[in-house]
Amino acid sequence: MRALLPVAQETFLRLRRDRMFLPAAMVGLGLLALSGLASYWGVEEFLKILYDLGTTAFLFTGATVAIFWGNKIITDSRQEGSLEVQLASPISRSTWLLGKFFGLTAGLVTLAIVLLIGWQGIYASYGMGWIPKNDIIIFAVLGISWIIMGAVAILFASLASAAIALFCTIWMFVIGLMSAPIMQALAPDTPAGTRRAVEILAGLWNLHSFNLGSYGGKTEFLGQFELLSRCTYGFALIGVFLSLACFFFQRRDIIG
Numbered sequence: 001m002r003a004l005l006p007v008a009q010e011t012f013l014r015l016r017r018d019r020m021f022l023p024a025a026m027v028g029l030g031l032l033a034l035s036g037l038a039s040y041w042g043v044e045e046f047l048k049i050l051y052d053l054g055t056t057a058f059l060f061t062g063a064t065v066a067i068f069w070g071n072k073i074i075t076d077s078r079q080e081g082s083l084e085v086q087l088a089s090p091i092s093r094s095t096w097l098l099g100k101f102f103g104l105t106a107g108l109v110t111l112a113i114v115l116l117i118g119w120q121g122i123y124a125s126y127g128m129g130w131i132p133k134n135d136i137i138i139f140a141v142l143g144i145s146w147i148i149m150g151a152v153a154i155l156f157a158s159l160a161s162a163a164i165a166l167f168c169t170i171w172m173f174v175i176g177l178m179s180a181p182i183m184q185a186l187a188p189d190t191p192a193g194t195r196r197a198v199e200i201l202a203g204l205w206n207l208h209s210f211n212l213g214s215y216g217g218k219t220e221f222l223g224q225f226e227l228l229s230r231c232t233y234g235f236a237l238i239g240v241f242l243s244l245a246c247f248f249f250q251r252r253d254i255i256g
Contacts, residue, residue, distance in 0.1 A: 003091040004099045011073055011103025016110065018072075024065045025111060029118040031057035036122040051216030054122075055142060058115055059211065062146035066108055067169050070153025073100050075162040094246040097158060101242060104150045112143045134221050138212045141227070144234035145210040149173055151241035158249040176207035209233060 015021060035053035077100075116131075116139055123131050152172050156165035179202040186195055209230050215221050222230075 004095050004102070007091070007096055007099025008102040008106065011100050012106040012110075015069055015073070015103065015107035018069070020065065020068065020072075021107070021111070024061060025114045028057065028061035028111070028115045031061060032115065032118045032122060036125065047217030050122075051138075051213045054119065055138065055211055055213030055216070058119075058139060059142055059145065061115065062108060062111060062143065063149045063173055065111060066104070066146045066150040067153050067166070067173065069104055069107060070150040071157045071162060071166050071169065073104060074154060074157035075165070093250050097154065097246055097249050098242065101151060101154055101245075104154070105147055108143065108146045108150060112139065112146070115139075134215065137221075137227070138216055141210050141212055141230060141234075144231065144238075145176075145207050148207070148234060148237050148241070151238045151245070155241045155245040155248075158245045158252065172205075173207070175201075176205050180206045180208040205237075 032054055035050060035057055038049060038053055116136070119135065119139070120131050123129065149169070149172075153165070153169045156168045156172075159165065160168070179198070183198045183202040186198060212222060
């Protein structure tokens with residue numbers, strides 16, 4: 001823990017000062033504001049449009065930052081030589097990598113808080129008062145998908161060059177968004193083997209599980225057991241990706 005905390009603090013500080021943080025926050029707030037304006041055009045389905053567009057803006061803003069930051073913190077450390085210097089101290093490769101991940105997570109949580117404040121601003125601008133407690137849960141669960149993508153980005157960055165890692169991470173994000181819709185759109189006459197393969201993929205890698213936007217503005221909400229199941233699924237994915245990252249990073253030439 002003593003070795004992990006300084007790496008996490010340094011990573012968080014560098015990400016917070018990074019040129020990407022302010023533009024990402026501004027873009028995210030701008031997209032949320034546009035969501036509020038667009039929802040006003042559909043008076044009968046105001047809340048549905050607001051939450052559909054708002055959660056989509058939140059997801060893509062955070063996932064994009066997680067993908068680029070997760071890739072950047074590893075490749076930058078390798079290119080500038082700080083990786084070799086830090087690993088020369090009494091710290092293991094796994095501890096160093098986990099420190100980078102926790103620093104990235106702290107940066108993503110900071111960005112999520114900024115966007116949540118922007119969401120409160122939308123509520124206030126329409127005279128709806130304070131955001132309900134369920135909204136905080138909705139965006140917190142959606143934020144888990146950010147952290148998952150950060151873990152995926154770190155995994156590929158520890159395995160390959162910056163360009164390949166970025167390419168693979170983006171496609172993992174796309175597949176995670178498409179797996180469930182593809183499964184639902186399968187024709188009845190789809191071969192059993194193909195259907196089974198798609199069902200397994202959607203069961204193992206489905207980012208739609210974290211989008212609770214359909215419950216926004218409604219009195220009924222997801223049950224506690226189902227909510228806990230989705231969160232457990234998310235943290236299990238994070239654990240798997242980080243375990244793989246540490247496993248391969250331990251065996252890789254850090255200079256290569």
